[in-house]
């Protein structure tokens with residue numbers, strides 16, 4: 001979805017905002033807390049707070065607070081043409097965010113919410129355009145994680161939250177990973193457990209009669225099709241090249257080079273190299289993670305990428321899996337991470 005209908009911003013704006021970010025955020029103290037009420041107080045005072053969800057940790061701001069939203073973009077060094085998802089603590093709040101709940105969105109809400117599922121809908125007028133990167137649509141999600149819901153309910157307002165990592169780095173699945181990227185750049189981290197799923201939510205465009213999966217996630221194509229049989233995966237037309245570098249964001253990548261291998265591949269002389277997959281390799285590696293299932297692989301991937309970077313690994317061999325169920329989302333992240 002890298003070049004999915006995003007407006008074109010000059011790169012200079014992006015660089016300028018990241019420079020301002022450095023100046024503006026240089027001396028911030030980041031408070032660690034386990035109290036959702038204390039974390040919500042920072043939101044009320046215009047601050048930005050990282051919090052756990054069942055997918056990955058998010059970096060939250062009040063959806064109606066333009067200045068706080070600008071801080072989120074700066075803290076993450078996120079290009080301003082990449083829209084944010086709004087999170088709600090109850091279904092009533094969705095009405096504050098959208099001008100219409102389309103029939104297929106209504107069905108998905110009834111079938112799945114709260115869930116690792118984001119629905120893109122026409123935005124309400126009063127949602128600031130800075131949150132949606134100038135789009136007239138907004139992604140809406142009600143997370144399932146208990147602490148996330150406690151935090152969102154304590155905030156008493158919908159919360160926009162991208163993943164709480166520096167742009168381009170793997171999404172954080174622990175509060176320690178958030179701390180590694182954003183300590184000193186954000187007001188508060190709400191400390192929860194390791195996230196259950198480990199990959200970001202499924203994003204579905206529900207603005208037309210054919211729901212389109214823009215990003216695969218834990219709510220699978222198959223599950224969505226049981227509710228709306230027309231649902232399909234959005235494919236970028238081959239003829240459409242990204243129009244500017246700002247339209248193509250590099251994602252999910254560790255510093256190490258990521259190489260995809262099928263379960264039968266043989267690897268030559270691994271050196272300063274790591275392996276993750278479902279089957280034990282014959283070769284010797286510096287770091288190996290064998291996963292019990294595709295779900296466990298999805299759960300472990302980003303954490304493993306970060307561990308590899310900490311340990312100075314140069315190359316990570318990742319076994320491919322079948323592209324069905326959550327395997328589709330896992331392969332999407334693996335392919336993106338392996339892009340040069």
Ligand code: TXA
Nearest residue numbers: 055057058083084085120137138139161162163200201
């Ligand atoms: O699981 C998740 O979705 C996590 C947690 C924190 O909820 N959030 C997350 O946010 O992954 P982020 O910003 O890292 O990814 C959101 C994705 C981006 O690829 C963005 O381009 C897309 O959703 N998106 C957001 N709003 C959109 C919109 N109105 N139209 C199309 N795509 C949108």
Ligand code: MG
Nearest residue numbers: 162163164171
């Ligand atoms: Mg992200």
